[in-house]
Amino acid sequence: MSGDESLIDELLAGEHRALARVITKIENRSPGYRDLVSRLHEHTGRAQVVGITGSPGAGKSTLVDKMAATYRERGETVGVIAIDPSSPYTGGAVLGDRIRMASNVGDMDVFFRSMSARGSLGGLSTSTTDAVKALDAFGKDRIIVETVGAGQNEVDIVRMADTVAVLVPPGSGDDVQMLKAGILEIADVFVVNKADLDGADRTVKELREMVHMRDASPMAGHHGAGAGPSGIDDGDDEDERQPPIVETVAKTGEGVDELLSVLADHAEWLEATGERDARARRRYADEIRTLLRADSAALVEEELEARGGLEGYVDGVVAKETDPYSVADEILAPVAEAVRERRDRRQD
């Protein structure tokens, strides 16, 4: 039995150390990590995966901690993946509170892990998806993926959740504006956190109007993963539902029970309408496409290396002897030809 095989066995047997090691291998793309994830796949599909996103300062960490604690009180096991929005440029971590789950230290049934951006093409969203598979195969009942909802990256990441909750801090007209650019469409549930602050009522009202406007628009129903790169259509819009708006005060725990019950309702709705399966299909299609892109990019990189790297080509472009499109054609034309020749041979 290979080391990785016994690692999987230990993970499946409920050993947290094995779980931690598997996620580390996933995060570092250690040799053999692909096989590990392949083998995890058949053990997945049981957990409820919730994505939590929202702008910095919305109170995500505190809310996620409270959610995790509440699930635990109910006897359920929890895994948390916090996505660290470190800049792709500096590699540094903005999130400085990796040890914030101190209140849960020793309670390994809340398995907490933060993962950071590496700037690689589709890298973080693949790592997150894979880490969630590890938690799911391990047997965690609830998995929470927490990201800062700023850009496309975060949208890609939370889309792998069954249910996406978007946190909106009160009195943040700007934030509600920002939501329009991608986040609104993926929200299954809105959470107005810090609901004890001034402006919370207005924010709830604004959200309600926005949700209403969305449903009145011709694009209603085409939110979420359906319009994504999978290219698989949402199909019928009839089972669309308006995202509920929940008010919480994470610091005191107020509203957390209600949030969990809204999330449970959504999970039931997903199951009852077949939407859970539909989302899983879209997610798998996205996963495959993302892997194909990353793997073919690696193949191109290898070809480029074999040709002595980019520098020589850049020299030619600077000297105006060639240009970027001609360079791309020069490198890829033979690849395309090889692929087509091979395909023809296969089909003969």
Next chain:
Amino acid sequence: MSGDESLIDELLAGEHRALARVITKIENRSPGYRDLVSRLHEHTGRAQVVGITGSPGAGKSTLVDKMAATYRERGETVGVIAIDPSSPYTGGAVLGDRIRMASNVGDMDVFFRSMSARGSLGGLSTSTTDAVKALDAFGKDRIIVETVGAGQNEVDIVRMADTVAVLVPPGSGDDVQMLKAGILEIADVFVVNKADLDGADRTVKELREMVHMRDASPMAGHHGAGAGPSGIDDGDDEDERQPPIVETVAKTGEGVDELLSVLADHAEWLEATGERDARARRRYADEIRTLLRADSAALVEEELEARGGLEGYVDGVVAKETDPYSVADEILAPVAEAVRERRDRRQD
């Protein structure tokens, strides 16, 4: 002479209609657009390209209009590309003010074009780069690329500018926070617009502190395109400069002259230090890599089609007979083999 060849000739002869048609072909990826851009390349390199980014409401449009008008008063020609931050999900345009340059209507030397996101991999940044080439080859003296500085997409887009100006609205502690996530590193110039509003002084002060902190950090000098996907190192940090902070009131035009002179200073600095050439090299390397990625993704798509599409594979993943990694391997392993075989034959 093909239609496209005469189109290029007309563009080079200064016909705005030809310029507009070329940019439309670029935006729509019309047949032959690659050849068009290839042929433009040798005529580029003269224009000063300024990228303007900043959060919604920072006053970018008004400022860009004023900058364009001021350049025109000085007898210089101007091209403006405004990137429309439409959601990749809805395909709808947020920017509703495409006709806002009405004050310049009839003055075709301010050539204004808005381009919208299409959600395709690297698509918008490639289209923008190509459109800038068209404006540059046409002979525009100044080219302004305006984007909403929210996510990675925008960062990718403004990186193709010689000089990047980041707009910060006053009194926006949150915005200054947001800047940390990628935008700060690419700023050559900061503009505090609406400088007549309360809070402008504080914003200037906060920016100054942040610029200072950046330069004190071990990562100083590794901002900008240098740490990007090109993989080419910035080299020596000695010619780093602190981004100046300019205060403007776009509505009245206050500070616009100073901004233009700061931008001109930056252009001179780029030239004098050799940084202009270094940035051009990084940009070309990025362009080539982006094209290679997009083209190889298209090749994979073609292979997938030849295999009857994704759906069958997704069925297998749902049934747990296979998993996304195994599917990717199955599709790409023969491609990789074909490429390597061909490479070996070439090297024999």
